[in-house]
Amino acid sequence: MAQYEIAVLYHPSLEVDLSKAEDRVVKIFTDNDAKLINTDNWGKRKLAYPIKKNEYAIYVFYTLEMPGSNLSKVETTLNITDEVIRFLITKSDLKMQAKAEAARALKAEQAAKRDERIEEPSEEQEED
Numbered sequence: 750m751a752q753y754e755i756a757v758l759y760h761p762s763l764e765v766d767l768s769k770a771e772d773r774v775v776k777i778f779t780d781n782d783a784k785l786i787n788t789d790n791w792g793k794r795k796l797a798y799p800i801k802k803n804e805y806a807i808y809v810f811y812t813l814e815m816p817g818s819n820l821s822k823v824e825t826t827l828n829i830t831d832e833v834i835r836f837l838i839t840k841s842d843l844k845m846q847a848k849a850e851a852a853r854a855l856k857a858e859q860a861a862k863r864d865e866r867i868e869e870p871s872e873e874q875e876e877d
Contacts, residue, residue: 750784750814750815750816751814751815751816751817751840751841752786752812752813752814752840752841752843753812753813753814753815753820753838753839753840753841754810754811754812754838754839754840754841755778755810755811755812755813755823755836755837755838755839756808756809756810756811756836756837756839757774757808757809757810757811757827757833757835757836758796758800758806758807758808758833758834758835758836759771759806759807759809759832759833759834760803760806760807760831760832760833760834761793761803761804761805761806761807763807763832764793764807767790767807767809770832770833771788771809773830773832774809774811774827774830774832774833775811777823777826777827777830778811778813778815778823781815781819781822781823781826782815782816782819783813783814783815783819783823784813784814784815785811785812785813786812786813786814787811787812788809788810788811788812789809789810789811789812790807790808790809790810791807791808791809791810792807792808793805793806793807793808794806794807794808800834800835801834803834806834806835812841820838823838824838
């Protein structure tokens with residue numbers, strides 16, 4: 750199974766009762782043998798340009814594992830779902846994520862070493 754990230758833009762009028770729409774979308778995923786890993790709700794945000802005469806949308810990002818064969822079924826179902834204004838499905842690149850995490854850790858380690866060198870008094874300062 751491959752890991753996918755799905756960004757879903759919900760209609761802004763659903764801000765009060767978003768749980769029903771989210772449950773409906775999650776049901777679409779689970780009906781297609783997807784395993785939901787993570788959900789990240791960014792809330793209501795202004796769009797860069799109007800979509801279906803809407804200036805705002807509710808952004809929710811899903812991370813899930815799903816067989817690639819079921820991807821087209823999920824796409825067609827999301828296309829006809831009224832609550833969803835727009836969606837984007839991307840395949841996660843796990844190798845690149847691991848490299849990025851390693852680079853962040855190395856950068857943090859180097860920054861910590863620099864801070865230690867700055868805090869240590871030099872020999873000239875000790876003699877004064």
